């Protein structure tokens with residue numbers, strides 16, 4: 001059974017490269033960097049208080065297998081790539097989509113854990129988390145969107161591998 005996703009490059013807009021440049025430039029702004037960190041710190045504080053179970057199964061990173069999709073804003077993707085210090089190439093993004101997982105998943109663990117996107121921080125496969133994770137995600141996403149708007153950074157919100165395709169060469 002093929003659990004892979006479609007081609008992440010199939011629906012890129014003509015201005016994808018320009019958008020990626022705008023997001024990447026913004027991700028290097030000290031003010032924006034501090035704001036993104038503050039949002040993620042608040043996510044960490046809230047989830048720590050709620051104590052969801054995570055046994056590092058890697059389920060949340062094997063999207064198609066578990067019926068879970070990761071969505072990010074353009075700025076979030078750029079901020080993650082800035083922190084990762086690397087951008088997956090087109091072949092790597094396509095391979096991840098074909099496998100149905102994330103290009104940063106390495107032997108079941110996250111290779112960019114300190115800079116992973118909101119969706120990776122707020123999603124838990126612990127059934128008890130279903131009670132609160134949507135509300136948490138929506139509130140924090142609203143803050144990310146407000147950050148885009150406050151700094152005049154174009155807002156796009158898309159599936160993770162598709163958003164990585166904006167940056168991949």
Ligand code: SF4
Pocket residue numbers: 060061070102103104105106109110111112113116117120
């Ligand atoms: S960024 Fe890390 S936590 Fe998020 S899906 Fe990829 S490997 Fe998993």
